[in-house]
Amino acid sequence: MAKIFYRYNPETCKYEPIIHSGKQIVNKTFRFLLVAFFIGICGFIYLNFNYLSYDEYVLNEENEKLKLEWNVLQSKINGTSESLARLENEDDDHYRVVLDLEKLDKSIRDGGAGGSQKYELSKSENVKEIADAYQQLNKIQSRLEVETQSLNEIDNRVTRFEDMMVTRPAMQPIDNRQLTRFNTIFGMRKHPIHGDWRNHNGLDLTADMGTPVYATGDGVVIEAKYNGGYGNVIFVSHGYGFESRYAHLSKFKVIPGQRVKRGELIGLVGNTGLSTNPHLHYEVLYHNKWINPIYFMYRDLSQSEYNELLKSAKAASISQAH
Amino acid sequence: MPKTKYSYNHKTLRYEQVKIRWGSIVFGLLSLVVFGALFFGALVFLQNKFIESEAEARLRQENKSLKKHKELVASELSVAEATLASLYNQEGDLHKKVFLTDKPHDGPQLDRSTEIMEYELADFKKLTTILLTKASSNLNKASVMSYQFSKLFWPSKDDVSELQYYPTKTPVKDFKMKSLASGFGNQINPFNKRMYRHNGIDIICERGTEVIATGKGTVVAAVINEMPGGKGSYVMIEHSNGYQTRYSHLSSVTVSYGQRINQGQAIGTVGATGSAIAPHLHYEVLKKGNVINPVLFFVEDLSESEIYQLAKLNNQVKQSLD
8 A cells, every 4th residue: 555645734734645636647757757858858969969870880880891992992903003004114115115116105095094984873872982993994994905905916016027037038058067168258259150250149058969958938939940040040039028049959849839938948959050060059139139148047056956947847848738 | 835744653643754765866866867768769769760860871872882883893803904914914925925035023133142243354353453553542642631531532434544445334325124135145046046146135225216335436337238137237336455346236327437436425326227127236245356245344334233133134045136
C-alpha cells in the first residue's frame, strides 16, 4: 500500500491527506517528461554542434580510406606516365637519332589529349580525384597510341636498315686461301693490254682457273653473259643503288633474274674478255658510279667466319629451293 | 499553503514532518537523466534514420562514385600498363636488332673497390709528372708567401701549354654515355654480322651536330667524299707526340688542309657519308699510325668515374654503325 502523506491546513487546523487527482498526475508526468526531453534536446544540440553525426563519421572514415586507395592508384598512374616518358625519350633521343628519323614533336606526342573526353562524368561524380585520374589516363592512352605507332615506324625503319645491310656487298668474292695475288690499284693505271693510262674501275683478284666466285651481298642477278672486254660477266643488283660486277669468268652458276644470297656461288674464275691470265675483276657501283671495292671487302674477316658466311648462304639457298 | 509534508506514524500516533531524503532526490534526478538519455538516443536514432544532412549526402555520393570508378580506373590502368610493357618489350627487341646486344639495365653499377681503372698511357703519366713538379715548385713558392694560398693553388691548363695538344676533349659537345653506339676493338660488322676490328668508337648524334677538334693541331686531311664506301667525308688532325685524330662520316667539312686548329674548334658536322648506315661520328685516335682506344682520352670533359663507366661500355660487343 502506498504511503499516504499529509499536509497541514492552517485554515481547518487539520492534517489533510494529499490526494493526487488524475489530472495532477498527468501534469506531473508531463512536466517530468518535458524536462527530460529538454535535457535530451540540449544533449542532441550539443552533440550536433560539436561532433559529427554517426553516419557522417562512418562515411568520413570510409572516404578517407577510399581517398588513400585513390592516392595509391594516382601514384601508379604517375609511375606509368613516367615510365612512358622514359620510353618516349629513349625513342626520341636514341632510336630516332640512330635511325636518322625525325623526332616526334611534343605537340604530336601530347596531341589528342584533353580534346575528346572518353569518360563523361556526371556532375555528382565529378570528384577531383576521379576527374584527374581520367584526364591523366586519357593522356597516357593517347600517348601510348602515338608511341605504338612511333615504335612501329622505327621497327619498319630497322627492317629497312637490316635489308640495306644484308644487301650491301660486304665480303671478298673469293676465298682468301685460293687468292694468289691481290691487285689493289683502283683508278688510273697503265693498262696491261692496251699499254696506255686508263681508269681501272675495279680490283683484280688473281686465282686459279675454276676458283669459286661468291656473291658479296643479297641481290638479283640482272645480267650473266659475255660482254666485250668484261668477258663472261655477272651483274648483281643489290638494291638501294648498289650493284656489283664479276668479270672474266669461265663459267656461270646463276641465270639472270635469279635471287642470290651473300656467299652464294655464282660463277668460276676464268680468263675471258680482256684478260691476260685467270683472275676475277670485281667492281662495286653506287648509282652507276664506281667505288673502290676495297671498302666492301672487309678483309679482316677471319677464315672461319668467312666459311660460316658461305655455309649460311648455302643453307639459305637450299631451304629456298625446298 | 505550506509545502511541508507530514506522515502519520502509527507507533507514536503522531503526524511527523517528512524529512527530505537524498535517496529520493537522487532517484528523481537519475530518472530524469535516464529519460533525458532515452530522448537523446531516440533523437539521434531518428536523425540517423530519417534525416540526411547535405554533407552526408555528398559524402555518400562521393564514396559511391569513388568506389565505382576505382575499379574502372584500375582496369584501364592495367590495360595501359600492359600496353606499355609490350612497348618496352618491342623496344628491347629493337635494341637487339639495332645493336645486336641485349639492352643494358639502367646505368652500369660501378664498384671501384674491386676494379681499378686501367690507364695504359705512358705519355699521360709523363705529363702528370710535369704537372706535379710544376705544382710542387709553385707550391713551395707560394708557401713562402702564405700557407693558406699554397693550399688553394693548382696549376691551370695554361701553365702546361703542351696539354692542349692532346686530344683530351670529346669530339661532340654534351657527350653522353648513351651516345656510345659501339666501342673500340672487336665489334660486329653490321653488313655481314661477323666480328671485325673496329678502329674507333661510334658516337650517336643527330645529323648536323657540330664536330669539334679534341685537341690543338694541324689538319692533315680534309676529304669530302659522298660515295657510300669507307670513311666518307673525314677530317684528320695531327697533334703532338705522334697523336692523330680522325673524324669520319661527316656531312660537311669546314676546315681545309694545313689549317691550324685550336682545341674545341668546330671542324664539320655529323653525317652518314661513307659506309655509315646511319648518321653518327666515327672517331679514331692514332698514336704513330696505330689506332688506340679513344675512350680513355676523354679526361677533360668526363670525370674519372664516367670514363671508367665508358671503358666498361666500350668492352660490350655490339653491332657498329660502321
